Amino acid sequence: MPSPQFSGWQRKLLKAFAFGAVVQMASLPLFAPEAAAAAPATSTVAAVTSVEPALRPAAGMVSGGATSSRKIEPTYTIQVGLENEIFPVFANHAALQPRDERTWGTVAVTVRNSTDAPLRNRIAVQVRGWSDQEIQIAEMAAGDVRTVLFAPSFLPRLYQNQELTAATVNVQVTDMGGRTVFEQTVPVHLRAADDMYWGQNFKFAPFIASWITPHDPRVELVLSHAKEFVPNRRLPGYEDWKDEAGQERETEIEARAIYRALQAGRVSYVKSSITFGGNNEVSERVRMPRESLRQSAANCIDGVVLFASLFENLGMAPAVVVVPGHAYVGVRVARGSSRYLYFDTALTGRASFEAAVAAAERGLAKYPQSQILSVRVDDARRAGIFPMPQGATTADANLTADFPVDDSEPISKAAPVPAGR
Known part of the structure; x- marks a missing residue:
């Protein structure tokens, strides 16, 4: 197995295990709102800063919304897992956290309300064939940027899966009248259930x-x-x-x-x-x-x-x-x-x-x-x-x-x- 090398603060942290203060924004190989919101408005990907070097924009991270030739509209950016790989161990842990206390998730949708009017969206996220659908309502003032974190409950088959498997994340955004304003699929890899990411x-x-x-x-x-x-x-x-x-x-x-x-x-x-x-x-x-x-x-x-x-x-x-x-x-x-x-x-x-x-x-x-x-x-x-x-x-x-x-x-x-x- 890999060999550990620890700095002083990591040794103290892991031995004392004051873990509740650490399992949060940018500490796990998933996504968190504060970091995403800090990305510049001109970015095509909602950058997520992290102390984890492996966490960087991947090809599957997608953005949709207004361009210079169109009227100003909200834009939506999707990020999934660790470089578009979902580890069951992290997905399960995220799903067990209360939504109101969630500081990271399996899928993150960053909404940039570039309009001059308030925005209220219904956002639905699902890993097709592998998870339940999770729905959240995003309410934002004009000019706001918000990252909504999703940790849908996965079906038992995820925890029976023994090999790297391709899957698709579906994200659909509708207004409160039911009109679809954004929909995107993202190809992802599901890691085997027994894969441990140290x-x-x-x-x-x-x-x-x-x-x-x-x-x-x-x-x-x-x-x-x-x-x-x-x-x-x-x-x-x-x-x-x-x-x-x-x-x-x-x-x-x-x-x-x-x-x-x-x-x-x-x-x-x-x-x-x-x-x-x-x-x-x-x-x-x-x-x-x-x-x-x-x-x-x-x-x-x-x-x-x-x-x-x-x-x-x-x-x-x-x-x-x-x-x-x-x-x-x-x-x-x-x-x-x-x-x-x-x-x-x-x-x-x-x-x-x-x-x-x-x-x-x-x-x-x-x-x-x-x-x-x-x-x-x-x-x-x-x-x-x-x-x-x-x-x-x-x-x-x-x-x-x-x-x-x-x-x-x-x-x-x-x-x-x-x-x-």
């Missing part, structure tokens, strides 16, 4: 929490097997009646049981992170936990979101930890504790839990704090980053067949661990 310097790393799906039936199934690996057949998560030392012991017992259950399910390391589309140097495929369990395969970040899903299901506090070229999972050892138990999920198929813990300790010790990024999942949830939807498929019919448990060949605690892992 961004430059891992700016969007907190969105990895969208891959953590604690309520997935397969996650529940793993936990039903994991309880068989503890003496009392219980996975209670944190128990507040215990002191911190007691909770820490219980956390280690439960983490080991989950690890052994996944070993019994024959989950092992398979690297499969290739993705298609733009910005490939800061994007990668991340399997959803259900896919890792269905295929009994996971690379490092796949394994991290899988284990994090299992911990979150139990009401525990997982963390995703990224270092150059690798990732580890962590779980808070006790409620309210500042300490975490870390281990290397890439070793699940070939080494013991103790070896995985030791590998994480060695791996994290190799890097200065400036090269270690930690995303705490409970902070991400408070910032409004929730699991991505997962539409049902025919493969969901028999969960047990998807996750066969075979403990006939237990993995030896003495299994060798490669250097650096």
